[in-house]
Amino acid sequence: MLHIYNTLSRQKEIFEPLVPGKVGMYVCGMTVYDFCHVGHARVLVVFDVLFRHLQAAGYEVNYVRNITDVDDKIIARAVENQESVQDVTDRFIREMDADALSLGILKPTHEPRATETIVPMVAMIEKLIASDHAYAADNGDVYYSVSSFDGYGKLSGRRLEELRAGERVAVDEFKQDPLDFVLWKAAKDNEPSWDSPWGKGRPGWHIECSAMSSELLGDEFDIHGGGMDLQFPHHENEIAQSEAATGKSFARYWMHNGFVRIDDEKMSKSLGNFFTIRDVLKAYSGEEVRLFILGSHYRSPLNYSTEQLDSARSALRRLYTALKTFTERGGVFAPPTELQASAVETFDAALNDDLNTSEAVAVLHDLANGLNKADEGSEQAAQLAATLKQLGNRLGLLEEDPVSVLQRAMGDDGLDEAAIQALIDERIAARAAKDFARSDEIRDKLVEAGIVLEDNDGKTTWRRG
RNA sequence: GGCUGAGUGGCAGAGUGGCUAUGCACCGGAUUGCAAAUCCGUUUACCUCGGUUCGACUCCGGGCUCAGCCUCCA
Numbered sequence: 001m002l003h004i005y006n007t008l009s010r011q012k013e014i015f016e017p018l019v020p021g022k023v024g025m026y027v028c029g030m031t032v033y034d035f036c037h038v039g040h041a042r043v044l045v046v047f048d049v050l051f052r053h054l055q056a057a058g059y060e061v062n063y064v065r066n067i068t069d070v071d072d073k074i075i076a077r078a079v080e081n082q083e084s085v086q087d088v089t090d091r092f093i094r095e096m097d098a099d100a101l102s103l104g105i106l107k108p109t110h111e112p113r114a115t116e117t118i119v120p121m122v123a124m125i126e127k128l129i130a131s132d133h134a135y136a137a138d139n140g141d142v143y144y145s146v147s148s149f150d151g152y153g154k155l156s157g158r159r160l161e162e163l164r165a166g167e168r169v170a171v172d173e174f175k176q177d178p179l180d181f182v183l184w185k186a187a188k189d190n191e192p193s194w195d196s197p198w199g200k201g202r203p204g205w206h207i208e209c210s211a212m213s214s215e216l217l218g219d220e221f222d223i224h225g226g227g228m229d230l231q232f233p234h235h236e237n238e239i240a241q242s243e244a245a246t247g248k249s250f251a252r253y254w255m256h257n258g259f260v261r262i263d264d265e266k267m268s269k270s271l272g273n274f275f276t277i278r279d280v281l282k283a284y285s286g287e288e289v290r291l292f293i294l295g296s297h298y299r300s301p302l303n304y305s306t307e308q309l310d311s312a313r314s315a316l317r318r319l320y321t322a323l324k325t326f327t328e329r330g331g332v333f334a335p336p337t338e339l340q341a342s343a344v345e346t347f348d349a350a351l352n353d354d355l356n357t358s359e360a361v362a363v364l365h366d367l368a369n370g371l372n373k374a375d376e377g378s379e380q381a382a383q384l385a386a387t388l389k390q391l392g393n394r395l396g397l398l399e400e401d402p403v404s405v406l407q408r409a410m411g412d413d414g415l416d417e418a419a420i421q422a423l424i425d426e427r428i429a430a431r432a433a434k435d436f437a438r439s440d441e442i443r444d445k446l447v448e449a450g451i452v453l454e455d456n457d458g459k460t461t462w463r464r465g
Numbered sequence: 466g467g468c469u470g471a472g473u474g475g476c477a478g479a480g481u482g483g484c485u486a487u488g489c490a491c492c493g494g495a496u497u498g499c500a501a502a503u504c505c506g507u508u509u510a511c512c513u514c515g516g517u518u519c520g521a522c523u524c525c526g527g528g529c530u531c532a533g534c535c536u537c538c539a
Binding site: 028030031037043044071072159162225229230234259260265267291300303305312321350358361369372373439443452453461 | 467468469470471476477478479480486487488489490497498499500501502503504531532533534535536537538539
């Protein structure tokens with residue numbers, strides 16, 4: 001039984017989908033004007049694991065992750081680069097896809113682009129105007145009237161008076177209330193624009209998600225996710241728009257992942273203290289980054305540091321080493337039986353408890369430990385190995401070939417496989433002749449190049465350290 | 466100022482009203498020609514002050530500290 005912490009109620013709730021056996025899930029994706037950073041990686045990974053877990057639980061999941069491809073920042077970037085908006089967004093969508101692939105992120109069911117959903121957006125705005133939840137201002141913009149919606153603030157736990165008291169929004173003479181937000185922006189020169197009943201313009205950010213989710217998931221759906229920072233105002237505004245326009249309740253479970261931090265400060269574009277996924281992947285594998293992210297609970301802050309990534313690397317290697325040793329001993333994966341049922345049960349229970357990934361990862365380590373201890377060639381070893389791989393896969397881990405992973409060079413150490421093997425052969429000969437001085441000399445030389453030798457079961461294998 | 470959330474061993478990070486998290490690092494032992502890998506074992510905890518309780522790191526209250534949101538942001 002899956003339990004999810006729902007931001008709306010601020011407690012864990014039993015997850016019950018609207019339609020038995022099916023789940024509709026919407027996650028706010030990227031605004032594509034730059035490379036994704038580690039904070040984006042966290043959203044991708046966290047909801048990817050939820051996607052996988054729901055599917056493993058037997059649900060048919062309709063997972064929508066949108067792409068915001070029209071926005072002030074995108075336009076600014078296009079001007080800055082002297083290229084078209086379309087070129088900017090196409091390029092960064094490709095880059096995002098490449099990053100997602102490296103991180104082992106499964107493709108969502110749908111990845112709608114805002115610019116391809118303009119008609120429904122306009123329709124929704126018309127509905128809001130017709131029901132007095134929105135108004136067209138003299139400057140050509142259309143605003144949502146925050147005070148027209150009773151439930152405003154229910155997600156973020158704020159009341160309008162409190163928001164007004166802490167007012168930091170610049171007063172806009174065209175707004176009836178400073179807290180009102182824009183649904184439609186009148187076009188400026190040289191900006192992408194679409195026709196509308198209020199003249200040429202483009203949609204505001206919040207209406208995009210309301211319209212895209214309705215289009216692909218219906219007016220009411222199960223799970224809506226995104227980063228903590230979207231709770232207010234973005235998600236609050238989505239609720240106000242959608243519920244006012246449809247008269248139905250919007251998403252039922254709201255999930256928000258915590259931030260990635262650097263030196264106890266939020267990683268963000270505006271602070272400039274971010275690392276792109278691209279940069280991190282130069283030194284670490286996608287699975288290493290994944291394990292780093294899954295090591296802590298998705299709602300907790302996650303501090304970024306190379307020490308943490310190194311630690312994730314060592315931990316992942318431990319798992320792969322267990323699989324590698326098993327295979328080298330001639331082991332063949334066998335279907336798990338009741339013997340491993342308790343591990344699977346613990347693993348499921350962990351993920352069912354609001355996606356407790358660190359506990360799920362602990363199960364992997366227990367399995368690896370059991371595998372390392374199991375008798376060579378035993379049925380138990382075969383089953384443990386299969387369970388380890390199977391559960392690892394459910395987290396998007398252990399999907400690669402163990403030997404390739406352990407021998408992979410993250411940089412160029414100038415040694416190819418043949419050269420390494422030649423030195424190993426020479427060392428084997430030296431050892432056979434009890435020339436341990438020469439044997440150790442070769443091993444030290446390899447260590448210097450980042451190659452570690454392992455003499456196991458009478459055979460010598462190597463890995464990069 | 467308002468509203469959230471958090472404070473666990475050297476580091477990271479789960480969890481529980483009394484019973485080993487897990488990983489990384491460290492130390493000791495087994496194994497090894499020596500290592501590496503692996504196994505076994507030891508050591509290092511639960512911000513602070515009160516309260517509830519037979520018993521609290523775990524529940525309640527105060528305090529301190531930190532982070533986030535209240536403006537674009539995953």
